[in-house]
Amino acid sequence: MMLKAISLARKISKIEALILTIRKGIIMITDITIRYASNISFKNEIANFDSLGVAGENISAVSWEIKNMKRSDGTLTIIKEMVKKLSTSADIETIYIYIQLSGKQPDTRLIRYKKTWGLLKSRGYNFDFMSNKNDFIFNYGDGLALSGTASFDVSLLDNLSKLIKDEKKIFFAIAPSGKKELEVANIKSELEWMNNFWSLNGVVFLTLGLLDEMDCEVVALGKKTVIQGLK
Incomplete structure (x- = not known):
């Protein structure tokens, strides 16, 4: 009985040490399981990307778990x-974000006025560090689907820790310095947003699983030659 207790205590200690390591922003490559898909259109060991609404021509993926x-x-x-x-x-100095709020929003004058970023701000989030914020409203049955895009300095990524805990559908992207974004007014979906960055030799990041998932797996998607350094 005592041996079982000692074994359990050691496991807990290892998990706590890993949590502390992550919070300090340090990851050893030995702590990570790496998976690779040469083409997300085909069956692979990372995910069924079609079921996630992610598709692109000749796009590869690398996941770290x-x-x-x-x-x-x-x-x-x-x-x-x-x-x-x-x-x-x-x-790479700038990171881009695409978010779609969870659930269907009521089609009211207030929601249409606040839109995505305004609604999030009213919930206590601070996005003053972001630039180029844009809002998108889509009719969704008897309600609305709210999405938004923005950009900010990559060094400020930790400012989104609270948002990551509360919202599931968030994508990030990077592009080589000097590349310009597609006119956001033309973007009608997260898939179009992704394909924009892939056309610029950029990389899109998404997190797999539910909000309360006990394992963390992040996928980087892009052209094979662009993401090969993550393998």
């Missing part, structure tokens, strides 16, 4: 480490 680390605790740290690795071949 940390076991026993909550989705909300590991997402931003993994993305930062991925960006750091990708930055060795390109100067």
